[in-house]
Amino acid sequence: MNELELALARLRAGELVAIPTETVYGLAADAANLDAVARIFALKGRPADHPVIVHIAGSAQLPQWARDIPDSAWKLAEAFWPGPLTLILKRQPHVLDAVTGGQDTVGLRAPAHPLTHELLVRFDGGLAAPSANRFGHVSPTRAHHVRDEFGAECPLVLDGGPCDVGVESTIVSLAGEHPVLLRPGGVTREAIEALLNTPLLHHQDSASAKMRASGLLDSHYSPRTPxxxxxxxxxxxxxxxxxxxxxxxxxxxxxxxxxxxxxxxxxxxxxxxxxxxxxxxxxxxxxxxxxxxxxxxxxxxxxxxxxxxxxxxxxxxxxxx
Incomplete structure (x- = not known):
């Protein structure tokens, strides 16, 4: 059994696997398995109300996780997926509260790393996968970062080499009347605005100001040395x-x-x-x-x-x- 097949077997059994993406390494679990998602939160020390992004193979899987999908979401997915862009959309009723932080929205992304893309295609589902590090610490961009982070508790790590982008995905909310930039990342604000032909609101200046999403806390990505x-x-x-x-x-x-x-x-x-x-x-x-x-x-x-x-x-x- 090669590492990809081993990763699939472990994910299907409700275990955790660290996966490479073009942004940072993620700590992945079956997004439809409540116990598996709970293992992510326990290992990271992540607050229970902090949502996680669901990683999917491509836009064909959008309706499995989101409802009332606007045209803008299809346009962005066609232009930037697979790639470092997360879309916040209204969730399907079956999506776990543990994934969404109890909100009526879900974050979805199709990562571009070929190893993880193949994993997602073969898994035929969604993987909840926040960054593979203790909560609030510097995100991992190499496989050994994940091993250093978790030590003896480290799950299986799929080594996909150094991450090409190196910072987390851009997050855009399309759950409201206007598109909102929640977090800048590998897809630029200007590229998104040009495609949608409309300016992105900033989340602090919009109705989404209270929305919880990955990486929005004031203190995050920090080394332990001051x-x-x-x-x-x-x-x-x-x-x-x-x-x-x-x-x-x-x-x-x-x-x-x-x-x-x-x-x-x-x-x-x-x-x-x-x-x-x-x-x-x-x-x-x-x-x-x-x-x-x-x-x-x-x-x-x-x-x-x-x-x-x-x-x-x-x-x-x-x-x-």
Whole structure:
């Protein structure tokens, strides 16, 4: 029995399997099996009212999970599935409250990773699959991240290599009168607006402000080592003070760290948002294993291309200067 067949057998038996996607690795269980979904929440330490995204093979499965599906959902699925886009739609009555957090909506996504796509086609159902990490911690983008996270409790991990996108999916709610961007991600706001020919509302400015969805908590994606973020000029005095005091710190820079700046353990990151997104969780996890007392991170520009990265860094930071 190969690993894919073993994963199918375990999922059908109500067990957990860590799966690769193009965004991050997910902790998967049969979305129609209440006990299996409960195992996800128990292993992650996830609050019971926090909904999980259901992963499906493609748009043909939409009616199995959602009702009153608007034309905009079909358009987005045709354009961006399989891919890093989650659609929030009105749920079918049979969808478990454990999956939806007791809400009348369900999040659905068709991941693009070929290994997981084949798994979903053969499973012929939906997989509830939040990120494969303890709740609130940095998401995993490599198979060994999942093993590091759970240790002896780790389930079977399908190793699909490093994740191509590296940050979680874009979430768009189509459950109301207007489409709402709940979380930025691998599909850009501009691409969605261009396809729908209408602006996306921001969830904080809409009727969906109280909607619960994955990754919307103020504190999320955080390393255990305190993460301090800010623009170069703002974090510079704190870095200089920490180094002068002999504090063991790490510095994550955007591009090359200025030669005239304080010289410590500097870890340059790409100044391209796609490359940065692909690497940032791995970098945070690497530094979290060291003996640093704090990690200082130079924030990227506040421009549309950096929207998803800045969203994650805002939630990951323990403090911002």
């Amino acid at each position: 993460l301090v973020t800010g623009e170069y000029a703002n974090i510079l005095p704190a870095i200089e003070q920490a180094l002068a005091a002999g504090e063991p710190i790490a510095i994550i820079s955007i591009g090359t760290w200025p030669a005239h700046g304080p010289q410590g353990d500097v870890y340059p990151m790409p100044d391209n948002p796609e490359q940065y997104a692909r690497l940032i969780y791995d970098k945070l996890r690497q530094l979290d294993k060291q003996t640093y007392s704090r990690i200082f991170l130079q924030l990227p520009p506040i421009t549309p291309g950096w929207l998803a990265v800045n969203d994650r860094l805002r939630r990951a930071a323990h403090s911002r200067i």
